[in-house]
Amino acid sequence: MLCWSVMEHNPKSQIISLINDSKSILLVTHKQMDGDAIGSILALKEVLEKIDKKVEALVANSLPANLTYLNDYTTLKNRVDIQKDFIINLEIGDLKIDKLGYKKSPDGKNLSIVITPNSGELKTSDISFSESGSKYDLVIILGSPDLESLGSIYNNYSQLFFETPTAQIDHHSFNENYAKINFVDMTASSTCEMLVSLIEAIESSNSTKIFSESIATALLTGIINKTNSFQNLSTTPKSLTVAAQLVALGAEKDKIILNLFKSKPISTLKLWGRILNNLEEEDNFVWAKVSQVDLEETGSHPSQINSVIDNLLKTASDFDFVILISETTEQDMQIEIRSLTPNFDSLALASHFGGNGNNQSSSFIYPIHSDFKEESQRVIEKIKDFINQK
Structure with missing residues (x-):
């Protein structure tokens, strides 16, 4: 009896129950559009379609070119x-309706509903109004520690997240547990790693084989992306075990490595050159900045920014950490921090400015009150002050 109770209260089991009880499901993910976000949303979409669910997958931005090898990305x-239906409810009792129609005013701005009973009369007190419910039975949010991380999805469809049951699957330590069901595993390397056990449970619940080569490839994409090809500290023995399991299921490891690490569009190379040209050296860290103009002039996608700090700036030697400042909007910029030594805690620095992350990788948002270049220099001075006070 105790084991059954634990199972029922396990977030993973609760999500599976919600999925099984739903017919129409919306999947969303965070605005960064990295390999974990896209791999998880495409994998779960295919899984749910295999158990006869009606599924739509919504993303905030266009897909990065290096992820177009994934199945069904289009x-x-x-x-x-x-959009909801506006419903006019009419209490007719025993009345028989003779005619039902409508009339538009000559200017087309007014609409009159005309109802003619066979006998008797209708009163205004017989009329009430309502709206249809959400077209989705469930919204599943992938890899997003808070609703604001969804970007334009949350801005444009905010009511959807309060009118529809929500479930989230995420690995971030700073997750805000904002959904109805919160499946959060801070020990996981990625959302894709978490999905493997969820899909196994869905297979068991539906007594059907679900895993395919395309699902395995999408999930391995997320794990390799988040662990930087098993090189960073988020890599765990479980990450390696799950990755090996996915390769055994047919994941195309070589295709993933080629697209994520061994081939770069010319726009990425141009962006790297632009950022390296802006590289500045301080006592114990190096930093660079990238503006919206830099992205436009190099034809780069915002998702390419993180690859710069993880694949390029992190190779700097003889420093404690690296920083990349990117102009996200006219009002805000994002500061990404990566530790280069075990002794430097990037989270302590980010937390000082209201940010989050972990001791190796963290970030925070900083407002732009004037020129981006001037504001970048200002935040670097504040970072130096914080470092010198420690």
Whole structure:
């Protein structure tokens, strides 16, 4: 009896129950559009379709070119229709309706509903109004520690997250547990790693084989992306075990490595050159900045920014940490911090400015009150002050 109770209260089991009880499901993920975000949303979409669910996958931005090898990437949507029906309810009792129609005013701005009973009369007190419910039975949020990380998805469809049951699957330590069901595993390397056990449980619940080569490839993409090909500290023995399991299921490891690490579009190379040209050296760290103009002039996607700090700036030697400042909007910039030595805690620095992350990788948002270049220098001075006070 105790084991059954534990199972029922396990978030993973609760999500599976919600999925099984739902017919129409919306999947969303965070605005960064990295390999874990896209791999998880495409893998779960295919899984749910295999158990006869109606699924739509919504993303905030266009897909990075290096992820177009993933199966069904063209099915990702930037917009969905959540318009509701406006319902006029009429209490007619024993009345028989003779005619039902409508009339438009000459200017087309007014609409009159005309109802003619066979006998008797209708009163205004017989009329009430309502709206249809959400077109989705469930919204599943992938890899997003808070609703704001969804970007334009949350801004454009905020009511959806309060009117529809929500479940989230995430690995971030600073997750805000904002959904109805929160499946959060801070020990996991990625959302894709977490999905493997969830899909196994869905297979068991539905007594059907679900894993395919395309699902395995999408999930391995997320794990390799988040662990930087098993090189960073988020790599655990479980990450390696799960990755080996996915390769055995047919994941195309060589294709993933080629697209994520061994081939770069010319726009990425141009962006790298632009950022290296802006590289500045301080006593114990190096930093660079990238503006919206830099992205536009190099034809780069915002998702390419993180690859710069993880694949390029982190190779700097003889420093404690690296920083990349990116202009995200006219009002804000994002500061990414990566530790280069075990002794430097990047989270302590980010937390001082209201950010989050872990001791190896963290970030925070900083407002732009004037020119981006001037504001970048200002935040670097504040970072230096904080470092010198420690």
